[in-house]
Amino acid sequence: MRYLVAILGVLVVFVLTYALSNNRRNIRYRPLVVMIVLQALLAFALLHTSVGELLIGAFGTLFERLLSYAGEGVNFVFGGIANQGQAPFFLSVLLPIVFISTLIGILQYTKILPSIIKYTGLVLSKVNGMGKLESYNAVASAILGQSEVFISVKKQIGMLPKQRLYTLCASAMSTVSMSIVGAYMQMINPKYVVTALVLNLFGGFIIASILNPYMVSKEEDILEVLDEEKQSFFEMLGEYIMDGFKVAITVAAMLVGFVALIALINGIFSGILGVSFQQLLGYIFAPFAFIMGVPWKESVEAGSIMATKMVANEFVAMLDLGKHTGLTGRTIGIVSVFLVSFANFSSIGIIAGAVKGLHEKQGNVVARFGLKLLYGATMVSVLSAIVAGLFL
Template sequence: MSILLGILAIIITLGLAFLMSNKKKKINLKGIGIMLVLQLLITWFMFSTTIGASIIKGISAVFNKLIEFGTEGVNFVLGGFEVAEGGVFFFNVLLLIIFFATLLSVLTYLKILPAIIKYVGAAISKVTGLPRIESFNGVNSIFFGQSEALIAIRSQFHHLNENRLYIVSASAMGSVSASIVGAYIQILPPEYILVALPLNMFSALMIASIIAPVEVPKEEDKVDISDVSQDKSIFEAMGNGALEGGKIALIVAAMLIAFIASLELVNWIIQFVFSGFSADITLETILGYILAPIGILMGIAPSEVIEAGSIMGTKIVTNEFVAMTQFQPLLDEMSEKTIGIVTVFLTSFANFSSIGIIAGTVKGIDSKKAVSVSQFGMKLLIGSILASILSATIVGLFL
């Protein structure tokens, strides 16, 4: 029965994207089908085979070792601080972003990461029939944040019409940055975080390609990675990566303070208004009930769907870090299937604040195209939420 509900959820998700499409007759149905099959094969391989399980275990071990290296740097700077049991989230989680950002910056300077992204993107383009720039950006968005992913293709921006701009923006919003994956896996199970990375890439491309289909002439479909890094030496790359990582850590910390405090304020207002009805009414509970129907279709147990839905809703109105920190204490109470589905759903930038981030980045690259992003901002968010639902549903089929 759960498999049938999951299949129904996939059909509804793709159907909603189809209803939003601005060129229904131009949809690349073959490419969509291929990417859906690839998602199913990846999830089956990772969760149902010993080789897949070993790969996830190996990648997790690499991240854990990198976290150990990063922790040495944090301890050197902050080793004199006495913290309570459980540590301090900013010290133990967010500051590690600095090391991961530094590593990514060095790999980019050495042209190792751009080359891998370019050729993997080219392979995806060849198999699915999607344009190269969109495929490259989809893979690129696995490693870099929303702003960095879009900046990496700034030299190709003049080729992007409104539909192509929608697809690259959706890829940026539907994925997460590798620089903060190390922080994620300290909060939630790493196996689900890691499998979410390729699944969300394909989901974002699928949903965006349905909503905004494109046909691209070959002369306009080229990827240039010659200027992806402006650093003049490996030491400059390390320094700039560290500064960028520090900026990200501070931004995340500031957003957590603002969003969590704002949630408390909203909940106080809700409880004040509805004090005569129930003292347990919160924004999270309201969101839980709203998302409960789709949660059941995704495979979440009815007994857990309100709590799970509230976490997913919190992620949409705030960000993934707020939702993850709220979900972490519930891990011992939830079934493994619910944990997997919710974790994959949370592993993306699909939230309201991302609209502003993407619009601001595009404005810095091409102010005229930023107008288009602002116009389809809500459509971009809805598409990204559908992509998160699709990825989470597929994972639920194999748990």
Template sequence: MSIVMGIVGILFTVFLAWIASSNKKIAFKHWKNIILLIILQFVVTFLFLNTTGGQTAILALANGFDHLLGFAREGATFVFGDLLTNAEGEPADVFLFNVLIPIIFISAIIGILSFTRILPFVIKGIGFVLTKVTGMPYIESYNGAASMMLGQSEVFVSLKNQLPKLSTQRLYTLSAQAMSSISLSIVGAFFTMLDPQYVIIAIVLNLFSVYIIVHIINPYDEVVEDGDVEISTNPEKGKSFFQVLGDYIIDGGKIVLVVGAMLIGFIALIGLLNQLFLLIPGSSLTFQDILGYIFMPVAFLMGIPWAEAQTAGSLMATKLITNEFVAILEFIKVAEGLSAKTQAMLSVFLISFANFGSIGIIAGSVKGLHSESGDKVARFGLKLVYGATLVSILSAVIVGFFY
């Protein structure tokens, strides 16, 4: 049954991408690459979930981040002191301390890797490999690798000289890649909230899923020749080591403040809306209940059991209208009551920046580098969220095959 529903899920996702395609006649022009990418997704998921080597790799990454989070706690202890422990002397169960503060330290590590050119070298290498399997030009392939590691704002910096030369179609692909990923700086935060294996699988699957979706929803009816395109792989050029380190630490602090502020605001607003809906005479449904029923058919066609589709739909909608952190916190509350399959699919679905708030972040980031390109991104903002959400759906469907 899982295989049948999985096939239905893939066909359903492809259909949703096709009906929004900018050129339906050539939507499947790269069908060979699409099939190859789907096969790679199955192979990667199988290796991570069903082989000793894959599980060992996941465990090693999880342990590595655990050690890094331990070092982050040392810095937090110096600043916050006894606030980090409860009356029994154990670590306090405070979201700010356990999830957000470590982002600052992880950002510092990323700054060091960027300054030493290690991270740009890795991104460029992965981008080169992707050109061989995706059917996309080098800029799109490079950006896919960069989006997997950098934030949705920072990823465009290395392409700032290319942005004025890119068509609207190519800008859509770059933006979809940025919205369908997460940044390395917050991977550790997700590791503390979700099963690490699903975080890692989601990062890799989204990398492939975004090419599948953009091939269909945003096909290029043009021959793109990038040639020896110049992409900046040393954005920190001219800065000293401590300048770079300080910049990344401050950027990490900004992320903590922004995420914290958004969580306070969104969770409070959801609570208010839930209460307002309950005040309607004869109503026993909250705002999130209604969202769940709206998205329930989508969740079911993805392969989530009907009995759990309403809960899953509510979480999917919560992510779309708020952000991934809010949705994950809601997911944690109900996870134990869901089947292993639904837990796995939702965990993968929630790992991306696909939400309405990201439209402004991406459009603003591009506009800061090239005004006209930023205006183009803003114009296709809704279609961008639609495509990025389909990326998350496809990745979740692939994982569902294995349960």
């Protein structure tokens, strides 16, 4: 039954994506089959083998150590504010982002990360049948973040046609930045975070290849990555520390606003209809939860969490998931994989703003296809959850 639901789920995702395709005649099916098979193999390796368990364990241990080091800095500045044995969400989950951002800055400065991103992207371009720029951008988005990644391809932003620009933006929305992975791991199981990171990378290529197919000529397929302006080591350090702090503050502000707003809307709906806004959305998203592999009796509850992620953000949804103690382990795993991406309404503004800051005309183009961007990124999350559900 599980496999039949998964096959049905993949077909539904493909049909929904195919229905809004820009150019169905240009869809290349061979790379799609290869990437779907790769997704399944990678999900099996990560969730069902000792090697995958070892890799995820090592990744989780690495971030656990990094977060403990981050905690030293947080405790030095804020020690005594929290109650004994209790740490506020901002201090324990968000402020460590500052330290992770600092490490990313050091790896960028020493040219280690740019090399990894560039050559991994070149290898991926052989598999996905897309351009080198698109493949580079997908890997870079998963490390640098959905707005920062566009700075590295600033030279080419203004010259890109709408189709290629869409793919770059879709990659940015379908992944998550490495600086906040540690925060996710404190709210959901690290193995689901790692699995989602890998599956979303290929899922982004799969959905973009159906929704937005095009051919890139050899003359157009040139990868020019902008080198960062030369800074001293301590200038760079200060910049990345402040960038990390800005991310932490921004996420905290959004959480305050969205959690309060959802509570207000839930109160209004409960008073008028006798059912909360999230429960209502749960019924709408229940069919998607079911095709992802969630049992029907839990699909409305799971659907409400999925909807919360889309209308608010993944942090709010992950906090909400922690409150649903009645869900089975398999459902929690499937929903967790779905939640690990930037596919929400606020990301449309973030990405359009980032591109507009570099090239105003192209920023307006991104704003126009914003809803289709969210649609595609959501399909990526659904597809990743379906594949992961096969092995949970």
